Amino acid sequence: MRVLVIGSGAREHALVARLASEGDVAELVCAPGNPGISAIARTAPADISQPETLVRLADHEQIDLTVVGPELPLSLGIVDRFTEQGRLIFGPTAQAARLESSKAFAKAFMARHGVPTARFRTCETADQALASVGSGEFGFPVVLKADGLAAGKGVVIAADRGEAEAAITAAMIERRFGQAGARLVVEECLDGPEVSFFAVSDGTRALPIGAAQDHKRIFDDDQGPNTGGMGAFAPSPLVDEPLQARVMHNVVEPVVNGMAAEGYPFRGFLYVGLMVTDAGPKVIEFNVRLGDPEAQVILPRLADPLLQLIAAAAAGKLRQRMCRLSPDKLAGVVLASRGYPESSESGQPISGIEEAERTPGVTVYHGGTARRDGQLVTAGGRVLTVVGRAGALAEAIARAYAGALHISFDGMQYRRDIGRKALSRL
Ligand code: AMP
Numbered sequence: 284m285r286v287l288v289i290g291s292g293a294r295e296h297a298l299v300a301r302l303a304s305e306g307d308v309a310e311l312v313c314a315p316g317n318p319g320i321s322a323i324a325r326t327a328p329a330d331i332s333q334p335e336t337l338v339r340l341a342d343h344e345q346i347d348l349t350v351v352g353p354e355l356p357l358s359l360g361i362v363d364r365f366t367e368q369g370r371l372i373f374g375p376t377a378q379a380a381r382l383e384s385s386k387a388f389a390k391a392f393m394a395r396h397g398v399p400t401a402r403f404r405t406c407e408t409a410d411q412a413l414a415s416v417g418s419g420e421f422g423f424p425v426v427l428k429a430d431g432l433a434a435g436k437g438v439v440i441a442a443d444r445g446e447a448e449a450a451i452t453a454a455m456i457e458r459r460f461g462q463a464g465a466r467l468v469v470e471e472c473l474d475g476p477e478v479s480f481f482a483v484s485d486g487t488r489a490l491p492i493g494a495a496q497d498h499k500r501i502f503d504d505d506q507g508p509n510t511g512g513m514g515a516f517a518p519s520p521l522v523d524e525p526l527q528a529r530v531m532h533n534v535v536e537p538v539v540n541g542m543a544a545e546g547y548p549f550r551g552f553l554y555v556g557l558m559v560t561d562a563g564p565k566v567i568e569f570n571v572r573l574g575d576p577e578a579q580v581i582l583p584r585l586a587d588p589l590l591q592l593i594a595a596a597a598a599g600k601l602r603q604r605m606c607r608l609s610p611d612k613l614a615g616v617v618l619a620s621r622g623y624p625e626s627s628e629s630g631q632p633i634s635g636i637e638e639a640e641r642t643p644g645v646t647v648y649h650g651g652t653a654r655r656d657g658q659l660v661t662a663g664g665r666v667l668t669v670v671g672r673a674g675a676l677a678e679a680i681a682r683a684y685a686g687a688l689h690i691s692f693d694g695m696q697y698r699r700d701i702g703r704k705a706l707s708r709l
């Protein structure tokens with residue numbers, strides 16, 4: 284099979300690394316990829332916000348199956364375009380991708396199908412949002428979410444009325460997130476640990492592929508601003524067999540059945556962001572793709588071939604026993620640039636990746652890297668994910684940090700406590 288992977292981050296590096304290790308892939312192309320990916324697959328320059336150019340690339344490369352990493356091309360309808368051309372692609376259509384690209388859609392959908400989530404109100408104007416916050420309906424803190432994609436910056440947890448008003452003004456009047464802030468979801472603030480739960484769906488059936496825990500804040504002990512994710516571990520000890528069955532039954536199955544019943548079957552990876560509250564697991568958000576850095580710790584645990592799983596799901600032919608999981612534990616530590624998440628420095632030379640990968644059980648995935656005059660340099664906020672794998676989580680964490688110690692670039696920052704919350708629980 285000739286396979287195309289779309290994207291350029293550490294999640295896509297993990298997808299490509301896994302596919303490259305499987306025998307059935309005759310040719311592997313990644314667009315646009317990154318220097319880590321180009322060491323194991325062919326890369327092709329591409330603008331992922333232009334579905335049309337990706338269709339042409341797939342034609343030119345005679346691709347049999349395309350896998351989409353990030354949400355942007357999905358929300359722009361890349362799956363619709365490929366399907367119109369008769370090309371097999373794994374991911375949701377633009378209509379189905381609204382589970383992620385519109386929080387108002389996702390909340391209304393959950394309400395229609397009885398999926399447990401925080402109480403909410405969707406507001407079309409700033410006055411409505413101000414009235415909703417002022418009515419005391421949700422109390423404080425209250426959560427305010429821009430409807431559309433806002434690169435992880437569209438959610439504010441407002442401690443009081445002043446913070447809520449500032450957030451409403453920024454999103455709806457100043458339009459800080461552009462059109463994404465035209466509508467706002469006001470919702471009840473939930474309490475409890477967060478889990479990223481993953482399933483793969485072929486449009487009518489879904490199978491779980493494991494749960495991970497992300498570390499979203501920039502600093503240790505969950506301090507500082509939110510980021511795209513500073514590290515993750517899998518499996519999550521919070522998700523035992525009964526909880527997994529409950530999430531499949533109360534969330535994943537109603538989503539898959541509801542989307543099909545409403546006329547936009549969901550095919551793709553479904554990422555359920557959950558908060559495990561005293562009243563049970565509740566959905567914080569849906570993403571219609573794998574997480575980053577979660578993919579880096581979820582994919583290596585798949586004991587069955589990823590290519591077969593994706594090809595079957597893309598063709599609507601998912602079967603039980605296609606995604607058995609290894610008992611191994613994985614921990615991934617993100618090495619970020621100075622200034623992240625507000626800004627990020629680029630162009631700093633990176634050293635030590637080969638030494639890191641000589642550490643037993645350690646793999647390094649490239650996120651924001653580039654090659655300049657033969658030298659590997661930083662090119663973005665989240666530069667690398669160093670993943671450790673072992674039979675026990677404590678050892679996986681120790682390996683990831685032992686690997687990270689070999690790597691350096693000016694301004695490198697990372698959390699020292701990835702996975703600690705799981706160790707204290709175990
Ligand atoms: P989201 O972009 O929806 O994932 O939200 C970003 C982060 O805000 C989540 O990872 C949570 O930590 C937090 N969050 C979102 N919704 C809620 C909620 N209803 N209650 C408490 N925290 C929330």
Ligand code: GLY
Pocket residue numbers: 497511512570573574575576577
């Ligand atoms: N790590 C969070 C995300 O991928 O959305």
